[in-house]
Amino acid sequence: MNITDLMSKEAIKIHGHASNKMDAIDQMVSLMYRQGNVSDKEAYKEAVIERENLSTTGMVDGIAIPHARTTAITKAGIAAMTLPEGVDYHSMDGQPTTLIFLIAAPDNGDNVHLQVLSELSTLLMDHDFCEDLKNAGTPEEFLSIIDLAQSAKHETEAVEHPEVLAVTACPTGIAHTYMAAEALEKKAKEMGVSIKVETQGSVGVKNELTQEDIEHAKGVIIAADKNISLNRFNGLPLYSCPVARGIDEPETLIQIILDEQAPVYKGEEVKVENNQEKGWHIPYKHLMNGFSHALPILVVAGFMSVLAFSFTRDTQSQYFQILNVLGNILYLFVLPVLSGYIAMSIADRPALGPGLLCGYIAYSGFSLSWLNDPVTLRTSGFLGAIVGGFLAGYLMLVVERLFKNVPDMFDGIKPVLLYPVLGVLASGIAMTVLNTYLIKCHTIIIDCLYDLPLISVVIIGASLGAMMSIDMGGPINKFAYLFANALVFTKAPNSDVIMAAVMGAGMIPPLAIAFSTLVFKEKWTEEERGTTFKNIIMGLSFVSEGAIPFIKKDQKHVLPACILGSFITGALSAYYKCGVMLPHGGIWVIYLMTNPFKYVIALLAGTIVSGLIITFTHKSEY
Known part of the structure; x- marks a missing residue:
């Protein structure tokens, strides 16, 4: 479905202005009414407001997508407005909304609004696409930008046989798996190469490679830190490497397949591990x-x-x-x-x-x-x-x-x-x-571990805490996490205290980044500020990898700050004797912890110290 089929230039307002959220909704409803999709303007407005009362449709990065399904709609339609000055739309990240799409759907059993919402949401994940829409000078240009983006997306999806295949996986299957997949897909698009990436994450296998994909591909990249079944790739050029290389060097990996430098996989006759997988x-x-x-x-x-x-x-x-x-x-x-x-x-x-x-x-x-x-x-x-x-x-x-x-x-x-x-x-x-x-x-x-003095427990908590931030999901991080898990399993003395310290320390890097981008907005680019909400959620969920893009940009300053923040949180958590017998869950299992309020203090201390150091030492792109 073409999004622009549901839009007209009469329902697009460029360089609009709204004093508040209700004013914005009024204007959007009027645009939809002008397009001829609404039989009862007030009833439709009430339906939109009722949907907003359930939960805000103000997303992150300045985007809002209000929508409603009601008998007051005669046919499905979309209205849009750009607001250069922004409006407080109660968005998820608390930032002003500068681009609004209003979706109207008739209440006739047709789920067209869900299809449109899905298609539009996918396009709006592209930062450059959103910026182009916000900078459009006329409704005609606005429509043209959407058409071009949707056509490019469909052309990519329509590739019958991708040139390059990839499988990404990490031990926990949460962050590295999907970051590597995203990096490979993005770089392949820039290179004009068709690619299909299978992810083997915590929710199972997604975008699974078919036998037909394998038969027509030039080769496959295995970016994984755990064992992947390779029998299906027998006879296909295959390059295996750690998942971190999928994040850091996607262009190099893709070029290896294109240049036919990957060895042909022959089952048991050939070792899959390439030069990057020797030794430890x-x-x-x-x-x-x-x-x-x-x-x-x-x-x-x-x-x-x-x-x-x-x-x-x-x-x-x-x-x-x-x-x-x-x-x-x-x-x-x-x-x-x-x-x-x-x-x-x-x-x-x-x-x-x-x-x-x-x-x-x-x-x-x-x-x-x-x-x-x-x-x-x-x-x-x-x-x-x-x-x-x-x-x-x-x-x-x-x-x-x-x-x-x-x-x-x-x-x-x-x-x-x-x-x-x-x-x-x-x-x-x-x-x-x-x-x-x-x-x-x-x-x-x-x-x-029996009868350890408090100072020894604090040293262990601080040391393991620092290790959690040294390589963000790498071997040092995994060693600290595995050690804490082993103690929890055996229910050893102080194991709950050590586990809580390790978990808290692992939460610090993304929380510190989020603190800095939220409190000191002027120090960061708009794209970096747009990661605030994501890093808050990842941090609170005990997923450290949200800080990796920032560390890659300025490792000299950001990484030491994260290590110090994790060290402080690990030490304070152990000192306060905060404890938990669960090896995962982050802040969402705090109700099962001992001394939960002191645990929050430990988290805040590490977050603020690390966040302040990052703020005043990192290299700004401005």
């Missing part, structure tokens, strides 16, 4: 594959257990028993899933069973020592599951290599019987022996 990044990728699968289970398990104690302190209560048992059942799966998916990342599906077994051995505490003293069982926790995952994965590779030259007649049973059975035997026996020592190591670590 290979085991890190395997570890993050396990962690990304175990984290959702750990979050829900912790939430169920905390919820049980939140509802009632009576451990004999039926509600407590149900919630607590559900939480404990989920805890049972965390270590096997972690270990199993590490192993699977190393040696594919045959290693999943051995990995699960090693994870359960770590959870249960089964070992040679247990055979001599079956009364005592102590888990080896995350340490055991991680070691068990790598053990199972690499032992499976050894088994596969030993039986590589088995006669072809056994090919059918190798992946479903021979490899799994031998892998389980080798991994199970090895893990049983090794677990004796892993339990001792784990016990020493946990025992060290």
